Amino acid sequence: MSHDFVDVTRTPEPGPRPTPPSVADTDRGPALPDAWLPDTLVALVRDPHLLHAYWHLRDLAWTAPGGVTPLLRVFDLDAATSHDVPVLMGARKAYLDVRDNARFRVELGYRTSDHGFTAVLRSNVVQTPPTGPSGQVSADWTVSPEQFQRLLHPLDGGGPPRYDKAYPTS
Amino acid sequence: MTAEPTGTLCLVLHAHLPFIRHPEHARFLEEDWLFEAISECYIPLLDVMHGWLRDNIDFRLTLTLSPTLCEMLADPMLQDRYVAHVDRLIRLSELEVERTRAADGTFHDCARLYLDHFTRARAVFVDEAKGDLPGAFAALQRTGKLEILTCAATHALLPLVLRPESRRAQIRLAVENYRRHFGRSPRGIWLPECGYLPGLDHDLQRAGLQYFFLDTHGVLFGSPRPKFGVFAPVQTPAGPAAFGRDVASSRQVWSAHEGYPGDPVYREFYRDLGYDAPEEHIRPFLHPDGVRRNVGLKYHRITGNVELHAKQPYDPAAARTRAGDHAEHFLTGRAQQARTIGAWLGRTPVIVAPYDAELFGHWWFEGPIFLDQIFRRLPQVAPDLRPVTPSEALLRQPGLQPVQPSLSTWGHRGYNEMWLNGANDWMYPHLHACEERMVELAHRFDNPGTIPWRALNQAARELLLAQASDWSFILSSGTAMPYAEKRVRTHLHRFRRLYEELVAGQVDTDHLAEVERQDNPFPELDYSVFRGDGA
Numbered sequence: 001m002s003h004d005f006v007d008v009t010r011t012p013e014p015g016p017r018p019t020p021p022s023v024a025d026t027d028r029g030p031a032l033p034d035a036w037l038p039d040t041l042v043a044l045v046r047d048p049h050l051l052h053a054y055w056h057l058r059d060l061a062w063t064a065p066g067g068v069t070p071l072l073r074v075f076d077l078d079a080a081t082s083h084d085v086p087v088l089m090g091a092r093k094a095y096l097d098v099r100d101n102a103r104f105r106v107e108l109g110y111r112t113s114d115h116g117f118t119a120v121l122r123s124n125v126v127q128t129p130p131t132g133p134s135g136q137v138s139a140d141w142t143v144s145p146e147q148f149q150r151l152l153h154p155l156d157g158g159g160p161p162r163y164d165k166a167y168p169t170s
Numbered sequence: 171m172t173a174e175p176t177g178t179l180c181l182v183l184h185a186h187l188p189f190i191r192h193p194e195h196a197r198f199l200e201e202d203w204l205f206e207a208i209s210e211c212y213i214p215l216l217d218v219m220h221g222w223l224r225d226n227i228d229f230r231l232t233l234t235l236s237p238t239l240c241e242m243l244a245d246p247m248l249q250d251r252y253v254a255h256v257d258r259l260i261r262l263s264e265l266e267v268e269r270t271r272a273a274d275g276t277f278h279d280c281a282r283l284y285l286d287h288f289t290r291a292r293a294v295f296v297d298e299a300k301g302d303l304p305g306a307f308a309a310l311q312r313t314g315k316l317e318i319l320t321c322a323a324t325h326a327l328l329p330l331v332l333r334p335e336s337r338r339a340q341i342r343l344a345v346e347n348y349r350r351h352f353g354r355s356p357r358g359i360w361l362p363e364c365g366y367l368p369g370l371d372h373d374l375q376r377a378g379l380q381y382f383f384l385d386t387h388g389v390l391f392g393s394p395r396p397k398f399g400v401f402a403p404v405q406t407p408a409g410p411a412a413f414g415r416d417v418a419s420s421r422q423v424w425s426a427h428e429g430y431p432g433d434p435v436y437r438e439f440y441r442d443l444g445y446d447a448p449e450e451h452i453r454p455f456l457h458p459d460g461v462r463r464n465v466g467l468k469y470h471r472i473t474g475n476v477e478l479h480a481k482q483p484y485d486p487a488a489a490r491t492r493a494g495d496h497a498e499h500f501l502t503g504r505a506q507q508a509r510t511i512g513a514w515l516g517r518t519p520v521i522v523a524p525y526d527a528e529l530f531g532h533w534w535f536e537g538p539i540f541l542d543q544i545f546r547r548l549p550q551v552a553p554d555l556r557p558v559t560p561s562e563a564l565l566r567q568p569g570l571q572p573v574q575p576s577l578s579t580w581g582h583r584g585y586n587e588m589w590l591n592g593a594n595d596w597m598y599p600h601l602h603a604c605e606e607r608m609v610e611l612a613h614r615f616d617n618p619g620t621i622p623w624r625a626l627n628q629a630a631r632e633l634l635l636a637q638a639s640d641w642s643f644i645l646s647s648g649t650a651m652p653y654a655e656k657r658v659r660t661h662l663h664r665f666r667r668l669y670e671e672l673v674a675g676q677v678d679t680d681h682l683a684e685v686e687r688q689d690n691p692f693p694e695l696d697y698s699v700f701r702g703d704g705a
Contacts, residue, residue: 028656029656029657032600032663037600037603040603044586045585046585048585127577129391129578130391130576133391136394138571143396147514151390151401151514160387
């Protein structure tokens with residue numbers, strides 16, 4: 001093969017080329033002032049086993065009564081249990097391990113000297129999705145375990161399908 | 171085709187691009203995303219459908235045209251810029267036809283292919299559609315063979331929108347926008363990224379939407395167990411039906427390794443004349459910054475697992491033949507699948523095969539040929555398989571099982587991870603704070619004067635534009651990150667300024683006019699949609 005200008009042998013490319021910078025690339029936009037944020041603690045579901053929580057407090061003075069460590073207390077509302085996750089107030093976000101198919105609320109606070117807990121912020125309630133089929137079968141729409149297993153078969157390992165897509169599409 | 175098919179096939183394409191329009195610049199790189207999609211995806215798709223109609227091919231296709239995409243396609247400035255863009259490519263292709271003829275001819279057929287391709291795109295856009303692509307799709311919808319879906323207004327990932335009023339605003343505005351572009355109400359919606367959370371079906375029902383789509387596990391992990399898996403729509407608690415994605419037909423098209431688009435005969439996307447050509451040759455066709463980028467002329471085939479410099483020349487005829495073979499393989503697989511699953515279920519299965527529309531033509535250059543051949547070969551290859559729109563599929567159902575679907579997306583690993591991780595979680599406190607304040611504004615201002623009314627609408631517009639899932643996706647995927655970050659920050663900054671001016675009772679009308687000029691989608695937008703009442 002010969003042609004007049006494509007001399008690729010001098011410039012081998014190892015793989016897909018990154019997108020070159022656009023005309024806007026030196027400018028990432030205006031700062032967003034934190035002072036505008038309300039005092040809040042918000043929980044979001046990332047996946048069946050992980051919550052994201054972020055918080056903002058305009059007055060951080062409460063954080064060190066006696067030097068105690070602030071905590072996120074994660075309430076499993078269905079199991080009526082909780083667990084604590086120490087946090088740095090300045091981090092203002094955390095990812096929290098949870099179980100699937102359950103409702104959760106998160107509180108930001110600290111342990112008191114009498115083993116109590118003082119909450120400063122309380123989140124919304126979120127529900128993690130299940131990682132497998134429901135145990136409920138409708139009386140009007142009965143399905144045998146064998147038949148349902150055949151319908152689940154394409155999910156391979158049992159979780160959401162994976163396609164290993166070749167293209168940067170969502 | 172028999173009276174009672176063994177299966178029905180619902181082919182769904184989701185066409186969406188974020189709203190990118192920069193009148194403050196004479197040319198803007200990211201506007202090319204739209205122009206490339208017009209030439210490579212939307213116009214070839216129109217051509218394919220017109221060909222089916224001309225040749226009496228019985229087809230059914232379901233297509234999302236997202237509200238932001240419709241707004242860009244209907245925008246006169248972007249229409250003019252598209253024509254200038256495709257004219258540059260026609261000129262480059264003409265030069266390439268001459269150059270490759272004068273060389274050894276290896277790439278001459280390819281160069282001619284591109285000249286024909288871009289010339290045809292221009293003719294369809296300018297002469298046939300008169301610049302109005304939404305109108306061209308609307309005309310096809312009136313044949314009953316194409317069903318157009320709406321999508322959330324700016325493609326917000328609804329499970330990560332905090333305020334219910336804000337989710338409803340995304341849906342309600344989408345429905346109003348659809349009416350303006352297509353002259354009727356939408357029957358169905360493509361939830362951005364298939365993102366569903368329990369309760370969302372109530373918002374869809376209030377907006378008059380009859381159905382939506384979920385990824386496979388959103389249905390299969392629903393409660394109670396769906397008797398027919400994803401092979402029949404289910405009825406959500408509020409009423410709208412939910413269709414689930416079929417894994418097998420998705421994998422055959424999506425997968426990097428198993429999927430058709432990775433065939434060695436097909437065109438290689440990443441080897442592009444923009445990098446291969448000498449600088450003096452290509453410079454007039456690059457953006458003014460002179461940086462080498464893809465220009466859309468690609469002369470090589472995938473070849474195999476080799477580096478870009480080892481790619482072999484593209485053979486358009488061989489690729490066309492292969493696309494037909496793949497269409498036949500796809501249909502054979504669906505027909506076999508329908509027979510097997512139909513026997514299990516004791517009813518005719520609905521096979522739902524959804525894809526990003528931009529896969530067909532942009533990433534997978536031969537995708538439009540594949541689509542074309544699906545419906546041309548269906549009567550011979552899979553005569554017992556009936557193509558349907560979702561509305562037709564619902565009419566054929568003897569009854570829908572009530573099921574509560576589970577939270578899910580069709581993104582990486584099936585949930586929200588792609589849009590909520592360390593690369594993009596910084597935006598949510600700001601997005602949610604603006605949601606709170608927009609709802610507050612919607613309730614605070616009742617019957618405002620003209621200037622506050624404009625400012626309220628613009629504040630709503632800025633928030634909606636910031637909510638697009640595209641920005642968090644781009645920040646995760648690592649391409650065009652500064653642009654995505656700037657867009658989020660800019661919209662939220664504009665929102666904050668408008669909010670403060672409204673609360674202070676002092677709107678800067680010069681600033682308002684400027685942001686109205688720059689961020690101008692959704693002329694039908696009324697800020698009161700953020701009150702969340704009504705449908």
